Amino acid sequence: MRPVAVIGIGKTNFGALADQDIRSMAVEAGQKALADAKLEPKQIEAFYLGNFAGPSFVGQNHLAPYIAGALGMAGVPATRFEAACASSGSAFFHAVSAVGAGMYDLVMVGGVEKMTSQTTPKVTEILAGAGDLCGEVKAGATFPALFAMIARRHMHQYGTTREMLAAVAVKNHGNGAKNPQAHMKKVITMEQALNGKPIAEPLTVFDCSLVSDGAAAVILAPLDRAHEFTSQGCRVLGIAQTSDQVALDQKDDITEFRAVKAAAEKAYRMAGVGPKDIDLAELHDCFTIAEIVASEDLGFTKKGEGGPYALSGATCINGEKPINTSGGLKAKGHPVGATGVGQICDLVIQLRGQAGERQVKKADIGLAQNLGGSGATAVVTILGRN
Amino acid sequence: MRPVAVIGIGKTNFGALADQDIRSMAVEAGQKALADAKLEPKQIEAFYLGNFAGPSFVGQNHLAPYIAGALGMAGVPATRFEAACASSGSAFFHAVSAVGAGMYDLVMVGGVEKMTSQTTPKVTEILAGAGDLCGEVKAGATFPALFAMIARRHMHQYGTTREMLAAVAVKNHGNGAKNPQAHMKKVITMEQALNGKPIAEPLTVFDCSLVSDGAAAVILAPLDRAHEFTSQGCRVLGIAQTSDQVALDQKDDITEFRAVKAAAEKAYRMAGVGPKDIDLAELHDCFTIAEIVASEDLGFTKKGEGGPYALSGATCINGEKPINTSGGLKAKGHPVGATGVGQICDLVIQLRGQAGERQVKKADIGLAQNLGGSGATAVVTILGRN
Numbered sequence: 192m193r194p195v196a197v198i199g200i201g202k203t204n205f206g207a208l209a210d211q212d213i214r215s216m217a218v219e220a221g222q223k224a225l226a227d228a229k230l231e232p233k234q235i236e237a238f239y240l241g242n243f244a245g246p247s248f249v250g251q252n253h254l255a256p257y258i259a260g261a262l263g264m265a266g267v268p269a270t271r272f273e274a275a276c277a278s279s280g281s282a283f284f285h286a287v288s289a290v291g292a293g294m295y296d297l298v299m300v301g302g303v304e305k306m307t308s309q310t311t312p313k314v315t316e317i318l319a320g321a322g323d324l325c326g327e328v329k330a331g332a333t334f335p336a337l338f339a340m341i342a343r344r345h346m347h348q349y350g351t352t353r354e355m356l357a358a359v360a361v362k363n364h365g366n367g368a369k370n371p372q373a374h375m376k377k378v379i380t381m382e383q384a385l386n387g388k389p390i391a392e393p394l395t396v397f398d399c400s401l402v403s404d405g406a407a408a409v410i411l412a413p414l415d416r417a418h419e420f421t422s423q424g425c426r427v428l429g430i431a432q433t434s435d436q437v438a439l440d441q442k443d444d445i446t447e448f449r450a451v452k453a454a455a456e457k458a459y460r461m462a463g464v465g466p467k468d469i470d471l472a473e474l475h476d477c478f479t480i481a482e483i484v485a486s487e488d489l490g491f492t493k494k495g496e497g498g499p500y501a502l503s504g505a506t507c508i509n510g511e512k513p514i515n516t517s518g519g520l521k522a523k524g525h526p527v528g529a530t531g532v533g534q535i536c537d538l539v540i541q542l543r544g545q546a547g548e549r550q551v552k553k554a555d556i557g558l559a560q561n562l563g564g565s566g567a568t569a570v571v572t573i574l575g576r577n
Numbered sequence: 578m579r580p581v582a583v584i585g586i587g588k589t590n591f592g593a594l595a596d597q598d599i600r601s602m603a604v605e606a607g608q609k610a611l612a613d614a615k616l617e618p619k620q621i622e623a624f625y626l627g628n629f630a631g632p633s634f635v636g637q638n639h640l641a642p643y644i645a646g647a648l649g650m651a652g653v654p655a656t657r658f659e660a661a662c663a664s665s666g667s668a669f670f671h672a673v674s675a676v677g678a679g680m681y682d683l684v685m686v687g688g689v690e691k692m693t694s695q696t697t698p699k700v701t702e703i704l705a706g707a708g709d710l711c712g713e714v715k716a717g718a719t720f721p722a723l724f725a726m727i728a729r730r731h732m733h734q735y736g737t738t739r740e741m742l743a744a745v746a747v748k749n750h751g752n753g754a755k756n757p758q759a760h761m762k763k764v765i766t767m768e769q770a771l772n773g774k775p776i777a778e779p780l781t782v783f784d785c786s787l788v789s790d791g792a793a794a795v796i797l798a799p800l801d802r803a804h805e806f807t808s809q810g811c812r813v814l815g816i817a818q819t820s821d822q823v824a825l826d827q828k829d830d831i832t833e834f835r836a837v838k839a840a841a842e843k844a845y846r847m848a849g850v851g852p853k854d855i856d857l858a859e860l861h862d863c864f865t866i867a868e869i870v871a872s873e874d875l876g877f878t879k880k881g882e883g884g885p886y887a888l889s890g891a892t893c894i895n896g897e898k899p900i901n902t903s904g905g906l907k908a909k910g911h912p913v914g915a916t917g918v919g920q921i922c923d924l925v926i927q928l929r930g931q932a933g934e935r936q937v938k939k940a941d942i943g944l945a946q947n948l949g950g951s952g953a954t955a956v957v958t959i960l961g962r963n
Contacts, residue, residue, distance in 0.1 A: 212711070214711075238820075243638065244632055244638060246630055246632060246633050246703070246706045247632050247633060247638075249710075250706050250710050251706055251710045251711075252629070252630060252633075252659065252661060252703075252706035252707050253659070253660065253661040253706065253707040253708075253823055253949060253950050253953060253954070254659075255659075255660065255820070255954075256660075256820040256821065256822070256823055256949070256950075256953035256954055257709065257823045257953070259820055260820070260821070260822040260823060260827065260953070265820055265821050265822050266819060266820060266821065266835075266836070266839060267819070267820060268670070268817075268818040268819060268820065269660075269820040269954070270658060270659075270660055270667050270671065270818070271658070271659040271660065272656060272657070272658065272659075273638065273639070273640075273641075273656075273657040273658075273659055274639065274641065274642075274655075274656055274657065275638060275639040281656050284654070285656065285671065288675065288678070288680055289674065289678075292674075292675075292678030292679070292680065293678070294674055294678065317632070317638075320632045320636050320637055320638035320639065321638050321639040322639075323643070324635075324636050324637045325598070325600075431654075432654040432656070433652060433653070433654060434624075434641070434642040434645055434646070434651055434652060434653060434654065434655040435642065435646070435651050435652065436642070436646040436651050437639055437642055437643045437646060441646065449652075450652070453652065563639060563642070564639050564642075567639060567642040567643070567646070568639070568641075568642055568655070
């Protein structure tokens with residue numbers, strides 16, 4: 192596979208964007224990415240779109256040509272990828288693979304979701320479609336409940352505490368407050384985090400990511416052409432997509448995600464680096480416990496030590512392994528289908544040194560981990576500066 | 578790109594399958610394809626799934642790992658592709674591209690849809706999500722209405738008649754009656770077809786494809802490994818996916834599908850063949866007019882002459898260009914997400930000489946054309962005998 196680079200990025204703000212519909216958000220992100228790469232729509236050879244549940248949230252399906260047409264790219268292969276909350280991570284994986292294989296030179300990968308036009312119960316029902324409707328969901332589980340079970344088991348097995356979960360929330364809220372594009376720019380204290388409204392014990396409102404609208408897009412090119420468009424191309428060093436059973440009860444150990452471990456192993460091998468080489472990471476903190484589990488699955492810390500690791504401050508912007516400097520899904524927001532490509536954008540912003548007061552000092556190699564459902568899809572990407 | 582072969586096929590019956598859910602259908606098709614290729618699930622390296630609207634029809638989303646897990650393939654990259662009625666055609670295109678690029682050797686491509694558990698008005702609403710909700714659908718158009726406009730314009734511009742449309746219905750019903758896996762095995766006469774219950778003038782119930790449940794799957798391998806699994810591998814000679822605007826009012830000429838013409842041109846070029854070399858074709862007859870338009874867009878006959886061509890008998894099993902020997906979407910059934918891969922299975926059955934009383938005498942090269950919406954996605958595939 193020839194090396195591939197990200198040569199342009201673009202994002203809408205994440206939030207409750209009452210004035211924007213699913214198409215206008217995706218178009219805004221796409222146009223920003225085109226402008227960033229100094230490209231015209233007609234130069235794009237294929238369009239990869241991640242979207243989880245546009246048809247359920249807003250009724251519109253067939254979204255890839257719908258958005259490609261609005262962007263002035265009608266004609267190109269335009270395809271929607273759905274892999275729950277890893278939808279645009281999956282689109283990105285397939286696009287990188289295609290450019291790497293020499294099928295195309297210039298492609299756009301987008302991600303979009305419009306969620307806030309639905310009521311919370313309806314959002315919960317639509318999100319539950321990423322679980323097993325015939326099993327866990329029929330039995331009454333929602334996603335907060337599934338991750339609450341994961342948290343409980345992690346607490347039982349490794350002594351993880353509510354304070355350790357809360358440390359993730361406090362950090363990510365702090366980071367989000369410094370991100371002008373974040374959904375929630377609200378610093379919270381440890382005391383607040385520990386006294387949040389219960390959602391599914393032991394998870395409180397501060398342990399749960401946000402229901403957001405938003406879109407993100409990136410442009411890919413072969414590395415040897417990146418210099419034609421930018422002096423700040425970021426190379427895809429390693430990438431992998433894997434799967435696992437959808438239902439939580441089908442897994443041997445719910446304190447880890449097999450799919451994440453497998454994807455990380457492949458991505459590290461492809462990149463020729465290990466966990467120690469990662470300068471910063473955007474992890475899929477749909478719930479605070481998910482960030483803790485991911486930091487273990489990715490080898491940033493030992494199994495069972497993700498909680499103390501978070502509490503130690505190691506994952507803060509000035510720590511040894513900054514995690515979610517964007518604010519993460521917790522504070523930046525989680526427009527499901529946009530999250531995977533949004534993470535790539537956030538890594539690129541850091542690798543380019545454009546993160547302002549959130550900037551990490553040494554930002555040469557970044558890792559993004561995008562999770563679908565309770566671990567049935569995982570995409571791990573490792574990006575390096577040019 | 579290295580040559581790719583279809584080494585295994587499997588299909589459920591198409592119909593109102595009250596006893597099967599979306600997962601059990603997909604598993605049945607996948608297991609049949611594995612058995613046909615004499616493969617174990619663990620040998621499959623990636624799973625590509627086409628599904629249009631599982632979340633809307635039955636609530637279940639994240640379908641690719643859901644089905645991969647049930648098939649015993651948990652772990653592989655498992656991805657759902659959505660491109661309206663061309664969803665599994667698109668999955669097939671991406672899978673062929675990946676095997677062709679050397680990413681994988683053995684992959685499964687599936688397609689599935691469970692539609693009959695919903696009422697007709699709800700099905701119509703869900704299908705409308707493949708059109709432009711903010712435009713044509715808001716203005717009251719359903720898919721029968723959109724294709725009725727196409728038919729009207731074709732009649733006006735080229736003198737196409739109701740009898741010509743009916744000829745497509747009569748032929749496809751006749752073929753479907755000979756297909757043991759077809760949804761509708763009912764021969765109809767020209768008189769019946771002309772006197773069908775009106776749906777959207779000039780289209781009657783006999784001009785519209787069926788609302789069906791069903792699944793289909795194929796296994797791909799590099800051509801140079803096909804002999805390890807089968808003596809009847811079929812080579813993918815050419816394939817292309819293209820797009821166009823979603824809304825009908827955004828097109829210059831609604832009597833043709835630009836996306837189909839562009840995909841056909843690419844696929845013919847890749848295969849090194851032309852329309853005259855195609856021995857038989859499975860075309861996307863979601864409505865009878867769509868088969869007529871496709872026969873023109875693919876160059877089987879001149880622009881505007883698709884109607885007389887159908888009426889002449891040229892497209893019957895014993896004609897010069899047999900079209901939809903399976904019965905087509907009209908009689909075989911149209912479980913939307915399964916249709917693209919189902920067409921591939923039907924071509925393979927013919928190329929292998931296994932079509933029984935529907936068998937075409939010379940079946941060396943077959944073409945499948947899969948359409949999304951009113952032409953916003955097109956996938957054209959050309960298959961050859963080994």
